[in-house]
Amino acid sequence: MNDIINEIKRLKEETGTVILAHTYQNPEIIEIADITGDSFALAKKSLALGAKKVIMCGVRFMAESVKILSPETEVILPVPEATCPMAEMISPERVREYKKNNPEAVVVAYINTTAALKAECDVCVTSSSALKIVEKLDAPEILFIPDKNLGSFVKEKFPEKNIVLWDGYCPVHATLTEDDILKAKSEHPEALLAVHPECEKDVVKHADMAGSTAEIIDFALTSEKPVIIGTERGVADYLIPKYPEKKLYHLCPEKLVCKDMKYTTPENILLALKGEGGEKIELPDELIKKAKHSIDEMLRLG
């Protein structure tokens, strides 16, 4: 394995490639990466770096987001099969149909959507900016796609708004049940619970904080009390050995596994660096322009 890591480092330097890794990747990928973070943070950092070539260790919509923000950058997804099931739980055609029938409505898309969906919506949100942005929207109806759990988290905060939820969900976070939470709390009664708002309402209601992956990490590292980490297990897998002085606990590690996020291996990255593997993300200019408009709106309102 050391040979592979050394070869990756050498080729990275030689080709001026930047390796981005989502925080749900396996710890060995996080170690190889130049930058880690959640999906939109990675796209923004890549833009700021102005890298010629980027390898995005994550799922397809994340690589697309990098391409939308940095169209001139060559963006490689090392494992083309790595997709987010939730990002495709509504089709662009359904959004177009909805807008035709509801011309006054505003369509809000979670950043975890394909580029084709971003191009059809009015504004994107991340899990950390969703509340701030929806609060500012003034429309007779708001369609929130695709995650009904994040959508319901937002809807609860604004009962005066007419928010329609799409029936999508993250198949990883949505597997957690209230019983899982009660069990974890009884095992670690002294700990605070941090969860991702992609979890079901019955789970989120027991949490001491609900927020994006970056917010959960920040909460875990700054809390004076122990913390149970309620998001994809990669986060706890990385933080627990790295910060042994902190009392951090997994929450249902057997359930909180995103298999698509785990496809990437150092071998895939090496092949992508050599130009012998992975997929170069290609998006039509018009699609990039439309999708970027939704992201620009997110930045303007957030």
Ligand code: SF4
């Ligand atoms: S954890 Fe859920 S939302 Fe994130 S990539 Fe996996 S399936 Fe998609």
